[in-house]
Each structure stands twice: as C-alpha cells, then as structure tokens.
Amino acid sequence: MNLRAIDLNLLVVLDALLDEAHVSRAAARLNLSQSAVSNALQRCRDLFGDPLLERGRGLMTRTARAEALRQPLKEVLSGVVGLVDPPEIALKDIRQTIRIVSADDPMSMIATDLMADLSINAPGLRIVFAPWQGADRAARALRDGDAELAISVFPEDAEDLEVREIIREDYVVALRRDHPAAKGFGIDAWLAWPHIVVSGQGEARTPLDVFAEVGSRARCRPCRTGLPSGAANPRRVGPNRDDAPSQPCRP
Numbered sequence: 001m002n003l004r005a006i007d008l009n010l011l012v013v014l015d016a017l018l019d020e021a022h023v024s025r026a027a028a029r030l031n032l033s034q035s036a037v038s039n040a041l042q043r044c045r046d047l048f049g050d051p052l053l054e055r056g057r058g059l060m061t062r063t064a065r066a067e068a069l070r071q072p073l074k075e076v077l078s079g080v081v082g083l084v085d086p087p088e089i090a091l092k093d094i095r096q097t098i099r100i101v102s103a104d105d106p107m108s109m110i111a112t113d114l115m116a117d118l119s120i121n122a123p124g125l126r127i128v129f130a131p132w133q134g135a136d137r138a139a140r141a142l143r144d145g146d147a148e149l150a151i152s153v154f155p156e157d158a159e160d161l162e163v164r165e166i167i168r169e170d171y172v173v174a175l176r177r178d179h180p181a182a183k184g185f186g187i188d189a190w191l192a193w194p195h196i197v198v199s200g201q202g203e204a205r206t207p208l209d210v211f212a213e214v215g216s217r218a219r220c221r222p223c224r225t226g227l228p229s230g231a232a233n234p235r236r237v238g239p240n241r242d243d244a245p246s247q248p249c250r251p
Contacts, residue, residue: 092121099149102150
C-alpha cells in the first residue's frame, strides 16, 4: 500500500458517508456538492475494493466491510487531529523534569519563590538545577537537549535560542567605610588590592580584566584566587574587621 496515494480528505468524506449512509446528507454535513461526495464515494470503493454503500429500497445500506471500517476510521481521524492540534495539558497535570543551568547567585534569587509557586500550581514538575560552567556550555546544553532553561549572559548572535532578559545588573564595589582604599577610591585603588575570580569554568580572566586593560594605562588585575562559585567565597581575604560596616560604591 502506497500511503502517498491516499488523500486524507477522502477519509473525512468516507467517515461522513458511513455515518449518514446517504450521499445528500453527507454532502450537506461537509458543505460539499452532492457530485463531489459521489465522486469521493467511488474513489473510496476503488481504494477498499468494496461497494461500502449499497442501494436498497430507496435507501443505502452499509456493507459488512463498511461496518468494520467505521470505528477504526474514527480512531485514525481522531489520531490525526490529536497529532496536528493536541489538546492543551493543564499545568497541574504535567509530569516532567525541568533542568535549569544557573550560577549559584541567580539560582538563590529565584529558587525559593519558584519552588513555592510550583508546589501549588504545578506539583508534577521537578526542578533540577545544573551548575553553570560558562555561557558557551549553557548554550550547548540547551542546543543538545541537556537542559530546558539556562540563566546566563548570552551573546546577541544566539539567534537559534529563545532569549529573554530577566534582570540587568551593574558592576559595583562594596567596602567598609574605613577601608584603606575608600579615600579617593577609583580604578587604581581597586586594582591595587588582591582579587578573587569566580568562574564556573575555572578561568582566571573575566570581562573585568578586558575593561582594566583597555586604554593607554592598561593594567593587570591582581587575581590571587579562583573559585567555582560565589558561595565558595572565603570569609576573609587579608585583614578585616568583622564589625565594620560595608559601603557600596561604583568604580
């Protein structure tokens, strides 16, 4: 059987014909002309090798083959409808694992509220946070199907991904009021102190290094320690006072 030779519309007409057992009523139901339905009936007879509808005393009766076709035909057409236009599944009925690639900072910002909301509106969803190892790997996880969502800074040319901006952040520097660098604070004072680099990929350079090296007074940032996440940040880096308040300021 060559499926390419089967016209799906023909099966729709056949379904109406077998229900109505009447060409005129089937034509009215389908909003087609009687001649078009008659032609479709003849094509169905040729396809199945059976009269399907036989004329009796002013009526048409279904053959045994036609009766046997009725239910399977409805199932096939229903399956096609479900394939092309599937019913929308209520959020509360979805059973699925959603994998989210995220660094620890944005994860800590959304995880509590997200889980609280899902426990009420989508209890069948299981959220798994995967470690962030850089924007390239996050994008690759999405493309390879290893993650459904990723929270990251993506390049503008990631046209094959659906990207939505959820937050915009600025770089800031926070230090205690009596920190030695606070007076006349600027880029030079900032670079004079040892730095910690947080990188999911174990990199020693970040976009901040590119910023520091631009211009005629190119400077190298003194990165003393590299960490995989902000949560691993040591409590102290050099001498500090626990009771000293911090003061944020922009470089």
